[in-house]
Ligand SMILES: Cc1cc2nc3c(=O)[nH]c(=O)nc-3n(C[C@H](O)[C@H](O)[C@H](O)COP(=O)(O)OP(=O)(O)OC[C@H]3O[C@@H](n4cnc5c(N)ncnc54)[C@H](O)[C@@H]3O)c2cc1C
């Protein structure tokens with residue numbers, strides 16, 4: 001394990017970005033990924049550790065221009081209890097309810113989940129389905145600058161994102177769901193919540209009559225990052241839900257993913273789960 | 289060795305200072321540095337809940353928390369709940385319901401039950417089950433623990 005020489009607890013985003021510009025740092029939010037990784041000897045700590053938790057402007061949830069603006073330090077428990085999230089992005093609240101245990105939900109942050117970029121990350125699936133964007137902050141030459149990236153571009157691979165070492169994640173922006181939106185979230189696991197998902201599925205669409213529009217399906221734990229099931233989306237777009245279209249979508253999703261086999265599930269089982277669960281979610285939508 | 293950092297916080301209502309290395313967990317701080325051994329080390333990975341404490345009123349796994357993040361916060365451990373009316377009631381209910389066998393999970397269960405009953409003074413059985421889903425018990429089969437928490441809630445009036 002490398003040496004941590006300095007520990008900082010900045011009080012503002014500006015201060016944190018300035019410290020980051022000065023040299024390589026390890027960022028600490030809830031610590032629920034960092035601590036186990038550190039115990040396992042899997043973290044290469046930078047000489048500087050920056051504890052983000054005292055930065056008030058990185059916490060809290062606001063609604064601006066019809067978008068949810070979720071501070072990176074917002075915990076999973078806060079998402080779960082927030083009225084604006086329940087109203088404008090119910091699929092995110094649902095996923096928060098399936099996240100680990102009460103104790104972990106009280107500590108784990110949304111930003112930590114995104115930056116950890118696990119292909120099984122439970123916030124990634126609903127946020128990708130919802131078309132979320134991330135706002136990154138840095139201070140390259142004395143002024144604070146922010147850039148906004150679609151989540152899909154931000155995620156590169158397991159544990160890898162487009163965040164530069166001098167940037168930190170500041171805010172997650174989520175477009176509000178349309179009034180006619182339908183959504184479903186599924187996470188497989190043998191224990192109700194504490195398990196890391198073998199697969200997870202997020203489905204978001206607008207429903208007019210029995211037809212779906214603007215269909216977005218996100219899949220977790222079937223690829224190096226959370227991915228959209230674009231072929232399945234295309235089979236559903238503008239179509240009326242009936243046994244044929246639902247089966248076609250479920251097959252398309254199964255055939256477009258290439259999961260790995262690991263201790264949690266075999267590739268075959270993951271593909272079958274994707275097919276069966278997407279099929280079930282769609283018939284559930286058709287019935288409501 | 290990494291340099292130590294001086295931190296200040298309150299522990300069970302008492303202003304406390306400690307010198308911690310950056311990688312130290314709050315659990316190690318509480319047990320090894322400060323000598324309060326009521327909080328247990330089970331898995332050390334966030335799975336079992338034996339290390340549950342309250343930080344600014346919310347329950348967390350102290351094995352996952354960096355000790356340096358205790359700076360400026362208020363920590364309550366099982367020792368601190370003995371002096372708290374709700375804490376005492378939960379302990380009594382655990383005794384009465386026979387919810388303690390080996391007792392290893394009990395401190396974490398009691399702290400988590402405190403967190404649950406503070407948020408939901410009259411929880412449903414389902415809320416209780418979900419409330420302790422991050423706490424493992426290898427002895428009781430949970431039934432009597434759920435009963436104890438129900439009993440503590442009933443005794444609340
Ligand atoms: C027992 C257990 C169960 C779990 N269950 C689940 C689960 O059900 N679903 C799930 O998705 N995850 C789960 N996790 C994983 C973990 O809790 C989540 O990924 C959590 O959201 C991480 O957030 P954190 O604030 O604790 O991150 P930290 O550990 O503080 O940080 C995680 C990573 O992100 C970086 N980082 C944090 N904030 C920023 C920022 N603002 N800018 C740039 N980089 C940043 C850190 O440097 C670090 O690399 C579980 C973990 C444990 C131990």
Ligand code: FES
Nearest residue numbers: 330331332337351
């Ligand atoms: S010791 Fe912390 S959760 Fe098991």
Ligand code: FES
Nearest residue numbers: 389390425426427
């Ligand atoms: S009483 Fe033994 S682990 Fe719960």
